[in-house]
Amino acid sequence: ISANEEFDYVWVRIGDEYLLMAKDLVEPTMKAGKVEDYEVLPDVMKGKQLEGLVFQHPLYADRKVPIILGDHVTLEAGTGLVHTAPDHGEDDFNVCMKYAAWGLKPLGTVDGTGCYTDKVPGFEGQFVFDSNVPVIKKLAEINALFAKSTFRHQYPHCWRCKQPIIYRATEQWFASVDGFRQEALDAIDKVRWIPSWGHDRIYNMIRDRGDWCISRQRVWGVPIPIFYCKDCGEHIINDETITHLQKMFAEEGSNTWWMHDVKELLPEGYKCPHCGGTEFRKEEDTMDVWFDSGCTHQGVMKNDPDSGYPVDMYLEGSDQHRGWFNSSLLTSVAINGIAPYRQVLTHGFTVDGEGRKMSKSVGNTVAPQEVIEKYGADVMRLWVASADYQGDIRLSPKILKQLSDVYRKIRNTFRYLLGNLADYNPATDAVAYENMSELDKWALMRMEQVLETVTDAYENYQFHVMYHAIHNFCTVDLSAIYLDIIKDRLYTEKADAKIRRSAQTAMYHILDTLVKILAPVLSFTTEEVWQNMPAVEGKEESVLLTDWPEKHPEYLDADMEKRWNTLLSYRSDFMRALEVARKDHKIGHPLDAAVTIYADGEDYDFLSQWQKRLATLLIVSEVNLVKGDAPADAMAGEHHADTKVVVEPSSHEKCERCWKHDASVGSDPDHPTLCARCAAVLKE
Numbered sequence: 241i242s243a244n245e246e247f248d249y250v251w252v253r254i255g256d257e258y259l260l261m262a263k264d265l266v267e268p269t270m271k272a273g274k275v276e277d278y279e280v281l282p283d284v285m286k287g288k289q290l291e292g293l294v295f296q297h298p299l300y301a302d303r304k305v306p307i308i309l310g311d312h313v314t315l316e317a318g319t320g321l322v323h324t325a326p327d328h329g330e331d332d333f334n335v336c337m338k339y340a341a342w343g344l345k346p347l348g349t350v351d352g353t354g355c356y357t358d359k360v361p362g363f364e365g366q367f368v369f370d371s372n373v374p375v376i377k378k379l380a381e382i383n384a385l386f387a388k389s390t391f392r393h394q395y396p397h398c399w400r401c402k403q404p405i406i407y408r409a410t411e412q413w414f415a416s417v418d419g420f421r422q423e424a425l426d427a428i429d430k431v432r433w434i435p436s437w438g439h440d441r442i443y444n445m446i447r448d449r450g451d452w453c454i455s456r457q458r459v460w461g462v463p464i465p466i467f468y469c470k471d472c473g474e475h476i477i478n479d480e481t482i483t484h485l486q487k488m489f490a491e492e493g494s495n496t497w498w499m500h501d502v503k504e505l506l507p508e509g510y511k512c513p514h515c516g517g518t519e520f521r522k523e524e525d526t527m528d529v530w531f532d533s534g535c536t537h538q539g540v541m542k543n544d545p546d547s548g549y550p551v552d553m554y555l556e557g558s559d560q561h562r563g564w565f566n567s568s569l570l571t572s573v574a575i576n577g578i579a580p581y582r583q584v585l586t587h588g589f590t591v592d593g594e595g596r597k598m599s600k601s602v603g604n605t606v607a608p609q610e611v612i613e614k615y616g617a618d619v620m621r622l623w624v625a626s627a628d629y630q631g632d633i634r635l636s637p638k639i640l641k642q643l644s645d646v647y648r649k650i651r652n653t654f655r656y657l658l659g660n661l662a663d664y665n666p667a668t669d670a671v672a673y674e675n676m677s678e679l680d681k682w683a684l685m686r687m688e689q690v691l692e693t694v695t696d697a698y699e700n701y702q703f704h705v706m707y708h709a710i711h712n713f714c715t716v717d718l719s720a721i722y723l724d725i726i727k728d729r730l731y732t733e734k735a736d737a738k739i740r741r742s743a744q745t746a747m748y749h750i751l752d753t754l755v756k757i758l759a760p761v762l763s764f765t766t767e768e769v770w771q772n773m774p775a776v777e778g779k780e781e782s783v784l785l786t787d788w789p790e791k792h793p794e795y796l797d798a799d800m801e802k803r804w805n806t807l808l809s810y811r812s813d814f815m816r817a818l819e820v821a822r823k824d825h826k827i828g829h830p831l832d833a834a835v836t837i838y839a840d841g842e843d844y845d846f847l848s849q850w851q852k853r854l855a856t857l858l859i860v861s862e863v864n865l866v867k868g869d870a871p872a873d874a875m876a877g878e879h880h881a882d883t884k885v886v887v888e889p890s891s892h893e894k895c896e897r898c899w900k901h902d903a904s905v906g907s908d909p910d911h912p913t914l915c916a917r918c919a920a921v922l923k924e
Contacts, residue, residue, distance in 0.1 A: 262320025273387035461526030463497035471517030534567025537580035593636030813877030838870030
């Protein structure tokens with residue numbers, strides 16, 4: 241009954257019988273028994289007053305049943321009294337152990353096949369779940385049945401076979417954690433946990449962990465190498481028996497235990513060290529699989545001089561703080577005094593696009609092989625890198641389609657860089673950094689910043705940070721800005737013009753850096769790129785054999801970064817105005833446009849420094865900067881509201897080579913359809 245002092249118990253008289261139950265449950269109990277004529281006696285008792293009161297077992301005359309107190313008894317249902325079997329259920333076992341002096345201990349009422357033993361006379365040999373009706377009939381026969389009804393309740397089932405589980409109190413083998421608990425906690429502090437919350441999770445588990453039950457009642461697994469003397473019943477495990485078994489296991493594997501009889505498993509002529517007996521039986525329980533996997537560091541790494549110990553990293557799912565990470569730590573600290581790993585990385589699980597657990601029965605699984613066949617292995621790898629693995633990772637056809645689009649953007653960036661480096665020789669055509677254009681220097685600065693971010697992301701296993709940094713660099717910094725702006729000089733300038741070689745030098749460095757920092761993820765794509773890059777002396781056979789890109793701190797210029805951040809904010813405003821003009825059909829291609837910018841004060845002062853380069857930066861034919869008020873139809877900037885823009889079609893003829901509208905078109909009689917710059921290039 242309940243040990244709670246707030247619970248009241250009373251006697252209820254029904255005719256000549258007296259029933260004990262919780263006061264608050266009298267009415268529902270009588271209703272369940274369809275009893276209307278009853279009397280509740282006035283005396284109210286607490287559980288402590290009833291402790292030790294002895295009742296007669298309804299089925300067995302020689303069995304007396306005492307009342308004991310338990311904290312797990314509640315008033316949610318029933319009578320407030322709970323039948324207690326120390327063989328079955330953790331609460332029952334623990335509460336009976338408190339009363340072990342009264343003889344309350346496991347009896348062995350159910351055997352390993354789920355059937356009653358001879359400890360349950362009249363029902364021995366019957367399967368537990370087949371015995372409900374016979375027991376009810378027996379109780380009714382002896383007039384010991386108050387009421388019966390049918391109800392459904394939650395009951396533990398095996399997750400694999402879906403069958404109900406029978407709890408049994410059985411003898412087990414334990415590994416004591418108390419002897420090295422503090423050493424294990426100290427070892428946890430020396431390990432790098434990724435994410436950092438992994439430290440507290442496993443620390444608290446080890447701190448609060450009781451003895452480790454290492455035995456399992458299974459017909460498969462690694463055996464527990466212990467013998468029992470049939471004469472005295474003592475267990476036997478010592479250096480002599482273990483040494484003999486080690487030799488046999490080394491030759492035949494762990495199946496040795498099942499292949500040989502007990503005499504062959506013991507040294508010849510072995511006698512029990514306790515009583516001198518010569519008849520033995522072997523342990524039938526198997527080792528907990530977590531003990532097996534937790535010892536892999538010893539069998540695999542400790543005995544391999546080429547692998548090193550402790551290992552650099554253990555990597556597994558977030559459930560392994562109570563599993564593999566835990567068992568590996570305990571066994572390694574117990575044996576070697578240190579953790580088996582320097583770092584532990586924890587990841588979440590793969591779920592579908594809606595965050596649901598993947599299940600074949602639901603039909604929401606995504607097979608990696610199908611993804612690889614449809615998109616290629618690199619898209620699969622890119623998806624893994626793009627996700628924040630610290631939580632559950634979503635995967636669906638829609639997500640893969642998005643990732644394949646990102647992959648194509650990155651691949652197209654590589655193709656563009658390779659295509660424009662076809663006539664570039666890094667050994668002879670490179671332009672010194674100090675002689676490069678400022679736009680090229682800006683591109684190198686951005687590449688250097690991305691390299692720093694990506695290097696740090698890899699070092700800290702933040703792969704999604706790496707993914708976003710590279711994706712943003714390829715789509716924004718390169719595609720939308722740098723590569724778009726330099727197309728003109730790449731395509732129209734003389735092949736060996738300094739301004740063109742300057743761009744190619746920057747592009748080559750960007751390509752060389754990008755291909756190396758993406759190689760860990762897009763392994764196949766980067767290898768293909770590497771094989772098509774310009775050949776240089778000492779070039780490695782594979783990108784996977786190269787060193788990490790060297791840092792170039794000279795590319796980092798705070799003043800230039802500030803200056804270009806401001807310039808690009810203006811450019812964003814002006815490009816927005818061009819897009820509006822295109823949608824309004826004022827212009828077709830941006831090179832058809834003549835742009836007039838109206839600015840005052842600091843806006844004008846800043847833009848005037850760039851006036852000669854604004855047309856190139858905006859990829860238009862001409863830009864006029866005007867100081868003063870703008871006309872009413874001028875468009876205000878989003879970032880610089882005081883700066884206004886007017887976009888009109890250019891009034892000049894279009895050069896058929898560079899597509900710019902220029903007043904000089906037709907000025908060279910040899911090239912009447914070209915501008916002066918293009919004509920000069922062709923003449924050279």
